Amino acid sequence: MSSLRFVDASVFVYAFLKPRRTLTSHEVEVKEHAKSIVRRINEGEQVGLTVAQLVEVANVLEKYMGIAAYQVEKFLLNAPSVEIYPVDRDVCVEALKIAAEIGVELSDAIAYVVMLRHGVREIYSFDTDFDRLKGIRRITE
Numbered sequence: 001m002s003s004l005r006f007v008d009a010s011v012f013v014y015a016f017l018k019p020r021r022t023l024t025s026h027e028v029e030v031k032e033h034a035k036s037i038v039r040r041i042n043e044g045e046q047v048g049l050t051v052a053q054l055v056e057v058a059n060v061l062e063k064y065m066g067i068a069a070y071q072v073e074k075f076l077l078n079a080p081s082v083e084i085y086p087v088d089r090d091v092c093v094e095a096l097k098i099a100a101e102i103g104v105e106l107s108d109a110i111a112y113v114v115m116l117r118h119g120v121r122e123i124y125s126f127d128t129d130f131d132r133l134k135g136i137r138r139i140t141e
Helices: 009-016 025-042 051-078 089-102 106-117 128-132
Strands: 005-007 047-050 082-085 122-124 137-139
Touching (some): 005 106, 009 025, 047 106, 051 106, 089 106
Parallel strands (some): 005 122, 047 082, 122 137
């Protein structure tokens, strides 16, 4: 089993997006946890994500941050502590079955399939859908 943890797009969304409204106390807490996770990744904590999560991060951050999102993307692509796992048709086919059976998004199921294939059992995420996937644990701080 790998000691590396995966990191979900939700972490980067909470860490980097500027709120357009006043956040609830729970949302403020989540945002602080997300920033802490990103800080540790910046400092060299080993994490992994799939190309699907990378694209998800890029799509959301570019929409709301514009060109500033490229700094986050550049870091994720170049940091030696960030492992980016490829996704092929077989992963997508297996993930689609899981997504349909359990009712999670395809991108979450893709991360799950890749995690299991590589012996990764923990994921930083604020997406509770990961709680429904057996054999992994969602971490929020």
